[in-house]
Amino acid sequence: MTYTSFTPPRRTLMGPGPSDISSEVLSALSRPVIGHLDPLFVGMMDEVKSLLQYAFQTKNEFTIALSAPGSAGMEACFVNLVEAGDKVIVCRNGVFGDRMIQNVTRIGAQAIIVDSPWGRAVEIDKVEQALIANPDAKFLAFVHAETSTGALSDAQALCKMAQEHKCISIVDAVTSLGGVELKVDDWGIDAIYSGSQKCLSCVPGLSPISFSDKAVEIIKNRKTPVQSWFLDQSLIMSYWSGAGKRSYHHTAPVNSLYALHEALLHLHNEGLENAWARHKLQHDQLAKGLTKLGINFIVPEDERLPQLNAIYIPDTADDAKVRNYLLNHYNLEIGAGLGDFSGKAWRIGLMGYAARNENVALCLTALEDALSQS
Amino acid sequence: MTYTSFTPPRRTLMGPGPSDISSEVLSALSRPVIGHLDPLFVGMMDEVKSLLQYAFQTKNEFTIALSAPGSAGMEACFVNLVEAGDKVIVCRNGVFGDRMIQNVTRIGAQAIIVDSPWGRAVEIDKVEQALIANPDAKFLAFVHAETSTGALSDAQALCKMAQEHKCISIVDAVTSLGGVELKVDDWGIDAIYSGSQKCLSCVPGLSPISFSDKAVEIIKNRKTPVQSWFLDQSLIMSYWSGAGKRSYHHTAPVNSLYALHEALLHLHNEGLENAWARHKLQHDQLAKGLTKLGINFIVPEDERLPQLNAIYIPDTADDAKVRNYLLNHYNLEIGAGLGDFSGKAWRIGLMGYAARNENVALCLTALEDALSQS
Numbered sequence: 001m002t003y004t005s006f007t008p009p010r011r012t013l014m015g016p017g018p019s020d021i022s023s024e025v026l027s028a029l030s031r032p033v034i035g036h037l038d039p040l041f042v043g044m045m046d047e048v049k050s051l052l053q054y055a056f057q058t059k060n061e062f063t064i065a066l067s068a069p070g071s072a073g074m075e076a077c078f079v080n081l082v083e084a085g086d087k088v089i090v091c092r093n094g095v096f097g098d099r100m101i102q103n104v105t106r107i108g109a110q111a112i113i114v115d116s117p118w119g120r121a122v123e124i125d126k127v128e129q130a131l132i133a134n135p136d137a138k139f140l141a142f143v144h145a146e147t148s149t150g151a152l153s154d155a156q157a158l159c160k161m162a163q164e165h166k167c168i169s170i171v172d173a174v175t176s177l178g179g180v181e182l183k184v185d186d187w188g189i190d191a192i193y194s195g196s197q198k199c200l201s202c203v204p205g206l207s208p209i210s211f212s213d214k215a216v217e218i219i220k221n222r223k224t225p226v227q228s229w230f231l232d233q234s235l236i237m238s239y240w241s242g243a244g245k246r247s248y249h250h251t252a253p254v255n256s257l258y259a260l261h262e263a264l265l266h267l268h269n270e271g272l273e274n275a276w277a278r279h280k281l282q283h284d285q286l287a288k289g290l291t292k293l294g295i296n297f298i299v300p301e302d303e304r305l306p307q308l309n310a311i312y313i314p315d316t317a318d319d320a321k322v323r324n325y326l327l328n329h330y331n332l333e334i335g336a337g338l339g340d341f342s343g344k345a346w347r348i349g350l351m352g353y354a355a356r357n358e359n360v361a362l363c364l365t366a367l368e369d370a371l372s373q374s
Numbered sequence: 375m376t377y378t379s380f381t382p383p384r385r386t387l388m389g390p391g392p393s394d395i396s397s398e399v400l401s402a403l404s405r406p407v408i409g410h411l412d413p414l415f416v417g418m419m420d421e422v423k424s425l426l427q428y429a430f431q432t433k434n435e436f437t438i439a440l441s442a443p444g445s446a447g448m449e450a451c452f453v454n455l456v457e458a459g460d461k462v463i464v465c466r467n468g469v470f471g472d473r474m475i476q477n478v479t480r481i482g483a484q485a486i487i488v489d490s491p492w493g494r495a496v497e498i499d500k501v502e503q504a505l506i507a508n509p510d511a512k513f514l515a516f517v518h519a520e521t522s523t524g525a526l527s528d529a530q531a532l533c534k535m536a537q538e539h540k541c542i543s544i545v546d547a548v549t550s551l552g553g554v555e556l557k558v559d560d561w562g563i564d565a566i567y568s569g570s571q572k573c574l575s576c577v578p579g580l581s582p583i584s585f586s587d588k589a590v591e592i593i594k595n596r597k598t599p600v601q602s603w604f605l606d607q608s609l610i611m612s613y614w615s616g617a618g619k620r621s622y623h624h625t626a627p628v629n630s631l632y633a634l635h636e637a638l639l640h641l642h643n644e645g646l647e648n649a650w651a652r653h654k655l656q657h658d659q660l661a662k663g664l665t666k667l668g669i670n671f672i673v674p675e676d677e678r679l680p681q682l683n684a685i686y687i688p689d690t691a692d693d694a695k696v697r698n699y700l701l702n703h704y705n706l707e708i709g710a711g712l713g714d715f716s717g718k719a720w721r722i723g724l725m726g727y728a729a730r731n732e733n734v735a736l737c738l739t740a741l742e743d744a745l746s747q748s
Contacts, residue, residue: 003425003639005398006418006632010406017625018407024379029629030404033392033577034382035707044380051377067579068442071624072604079602102603197625203407205441205579205627227601228453229476230446248712250445251571253579254392255403256630258380265377333409338622 011327012354014363015335016147016308017175018197018204019351021263025202028262029255036252044261045240045252051264055177055200055272056192056210058184062233064240065196065260066207067253070174073193073207075103076231077170080211080219081139081191084108088139089130089167091122093153094146095339096172104141107227112137118340119298119310122153124161131165140167145176147198148338150310150347151299152180156187163188168215174198177208178267178352179279179307190215196256199279199307201352202263205256263352275352279306282355286348289364293371298345307355309348310341314371319343322370330366385701386728388737389709390521390682391549392571392578393725395637399576402636403629410626418635419614419626425638429551429574429646430566430584432558436607438614439570439634440581441627444548447567447581449477450605451544454585454593455513455565458482462513463504463541465496467527468520469713470546478515481601486511492714493672493684496527498535505539514541519550521572522712524684524721525673526554530561537562542589548572551582552641553653553681553725564589570630573653573681575726576637579630637726649726653680656729660722663738667745672719681729683722684715688745693717696744704740 013020034041052063066073078100082088086109090100093116104111114130116123122142131137140162144155155171162169168190176182178199184192190212197204211219211233219226219233226232230250239249267275283306287297290311298310313319319336323346326332335347348363387394408415426437440447452474456462460483464474467490478485488504490497496516505511514536518529529545536543542564550556552573558566564586571578585593585607593600593607600606604624613623641649657680661671664685672684687693693710697720700706709721722737 001424003421003642005402005639006405006421006635008405008408008414008418008632011408011412013407013409015409015411018409018628021407026404026406028379030400031380031382032384032400033387033395034385035387035389035392036578037389037710038382038385038701038707040382044382047377047380050375068446068604069624069627072442072446075602075604099603106599106601106603195625203627203629204410204625205630225480227480228449229473229480230442230449250443251391251569251578253443253577253627253630255577256579256627258382261380265379268377327412333412336411 009331011331011333012359012362013333014349014354014359015333016347016349017195017351019201019349020354021201021203022266022353025259025262029203029259031258033254036254037246041254042246045257048257048261048264049240051268052208054268055264056184057182057186058210060184060210060212062216062237063210064236065257066209067250068207069205070193070195070207072231073209074099074172076209076233077191077193078103079107079226079228079231080233081168081170081215082107082109083222083224086139087112087134087137088141089114089134089137091116091127091142093120093122093149093151094118094143095148096143096146100141119149119151121151121303122158124154124157127158128161131161131167137167139170141170143172145180145305147175147308149298149341150305150308151303152305159187159189168218175305175308178275180305181276184210196260199352200263200267202260203256205253206260279350279355282350282360283309285360286350286363293368307349307351310345311348313344313346317371317374321374325370325373326366330362332362332366383705385705385707386733386736387707388723388728388733389707390721390723391725393575393723394728395575395577396640396727399633399636403577403633405632407628410628411620415628416620419631422631422635422638423614425642426582428642429638430558431556431560432584434558434584434586436590436611437584438610439631440583441624442581443579444567444569444581446605447583448473448546450583450607451565451567452477453481453600453602453605454607455542455544455589456481456483457596457598460513461486461508461511462515463488463508463511465490465501465516467494467496467523467525468492468517469522470517470520474515493523493525495525495677496532498528498531501532502535505535505541511541513544515544517546518556519554519679521549521682523672523715524679524682525677526679533561533563542592549679549682552649554679555650558584570634573726574637574641576634577630579627580634653724653729656724656734657683659734660724660737667742681723681725684719685722687718687720691745691748695748699744699747700740704736706736706740
């Protein structure tokens with residue numbers, strides 16, 4: 001067999017991630033590799049830490065980027081905090097709430113499931129009932145921005161409720177970080193994880209995570225060892241503890257971290273509030289155009305994620321045919337439906353660098369063309 | 375606080391990894407991101423699979439690159455194959471054999487430890503005694519190329535012995551793949567993992583792994599679920615099952631996989647045997663020069679890894695001072711000692727693209743200079 005170098009086309013990425021990446025971030029990615037214990041690299045990791053603290057709006061000392069995708073970040077939060085036999089209230093309103101449940105049960109812990117409809121925010125009242133009915137629950141876990149449905153939940157209210165009921169909160173911010181308001185310290189979030197390839201507009205493969213001091217205390221006082229060696233955060237923490245103190249754990253993904261540093265730098269320079277406003281503005285533009293095309297949103301307006309627009313596929317349209325047309329004719333990727341929404345929905349991402357006038361304009365024109373073909 | 379883009383210097387990487395990377399691989403890394411479910415990307419992943427089959431010398435259908443570093447590859451092998459209560463014979467002759475033990479015990483399985491001296495190959499006789507003494511052992515695990523000590527073990531003999539005693543073999547090939555002879559099918563290896571950042575000369579962050587059909591059967595017939603959701607290979611397999619059949623699991627590290635594809639392409643074009651011979655040739659050159667400098671190897675000649683040269687720090691030399699001098703004066707990284715060898719050894723890597731005349735020449739001259747300064 002003969003092989004040749006892979007030369008991908010230049011796509012516009014408006015699916016559920018990976019999102020569009022700026023040329024500056026791609027350029028940072030391909031800078032010369034240096035050692036993961038090189039003092040210069042350790043210094044850069046320190047900056048990644050403080051830039052992540054800014055992005056998460058936290059002073060948490062334990063704020064790092066995990067050397068694996070967001071789903072490993074989710075697992076890291078659960079396996080480090082939760083022990084066999086613990087009771088965890090898990091809110092499920094999409095694919096990723098369901099994945100949380102799988103994480104809880106694989107630990108041998110008990111998941112108390114609070115179901116809310118797909119395409120809606122987590123129902124606060126139901127969560128409160130579950131908290132009252134389960135006074136022995138130790139954790140409350142939910143997804144801030146459900147990537148599978150485009151629904152935004154009220155993280156602030158949920159975390160307040162968790163505190164009132166002496167529960168530790170575990171929050172999935174994979175799609176929310178950088179795209180909508182998120183304030184870890186103000187909202188009292190205890191454990192949070194995200195992904196590099198959504199609103200941060202970095203390459204996929206890293207998972208920013210942060211633990212409050214209270215969460216760190218729980219990790220330090222576990223009765224049993226963390227079941228995963230790779231994800232054991234007590235080992236990871238000393239790997240991220242800065243110049244002179246770093247102890248070897250694994251080899252960090254050096255180049256991906258260059259890219260994350262650059263992407264976070266851009267977010268810092270733009271300012272978080274400005275980034276949130278930009279996502280909202282572009283979402284409004286997109287929504288106006290989609291409505292003109294007669295396309296309906298799945299999520300009610302006040303629960304919608306600006307950065308991930310889940311829409312019903314028009315009855316007259318062929319799901320795969322339209323997406324392939326967009327891809328082949330316009331090099332434009334939009335996302336298919338996931339789980340319950342498979343074949344019924346499209347997901348249009350406006351994440352990070354993709355939340356720009358050019359992208360919205362292309363998407364609306366291309367979609368109109370594609371729909372007229374089917 | 376003000377942040378600026380991180381611009382690393384151009385180092386020559388002759389430590390235990392990450393290793394030097396060619397400009398072609400760096401260039402592949404920074405090609406435009408496309409979706410991880412894009413048909414073109416799925417096609418490239420198929421090529422990565424067959425290129426990895428070539429590198430591992432296997433027809434194993436289950437041959438993929440895990441979206442996390444080699445230590446996650448290690449954990450993936452253990453958590454998927456081993457269940458609580460199982461008996462695993464683990465050979466320990468350095469840091470990574472010890473890490474295997476930690477993986478086994480975190481599963482709730484029993485590790486039967488066979489210790490061989492640091493800086494030596496695994497002692498075959500001792501392993502055979504352990505196999506005889508533990509007829510109920512299900513697995514034999516060992517490190518082919520110990521990165522912490524520079525010792526090469528006889529994987530062929532060990533795997534043959536495992537088969538004779540009806541044990542499944544689990545082999546750490548993090549530093550061996552691409553650098554020394556390794557034949558998964560001929561040697562009857564059941565589960566094997568490696569890292570992208572050693573002799574493959576790709577960026578760090580990926581772990582090539584391969585399971586024999588026998589190992590896959592064990593995974594399929596587990597009595598208990600795999601404790602890790604992220605590393606559950608029954609889920610991963612359908613993610614890597616090619617066009618039309620792919621089911622969503624996580625977002626693959628798209629750009630790192632471009633780089634791995636390119637790095638494997640280079641290995642394929644050079645030819646495995648040629649790559650092995652090149653590592654040996656450069657090692658001989660380096661060894662000759664080191665001997666001239668009066669420097670002694672830790673590992674006896676016939677157990678030495680060509681790609682990782684562990685040497686005693688001369689009595690007259692200051693460990694940190696010499697390494698810092700090399701780094702600051704020559705932009706040359708060599709590795710410190712690890713574990714038992716901390717402060718006693720240096721590790722000079724000649725991995726992948728770093729196994730070149732230029733590197734050996736620079737290293738010898740620079741080291742001579744550095745030693746004369748202390």
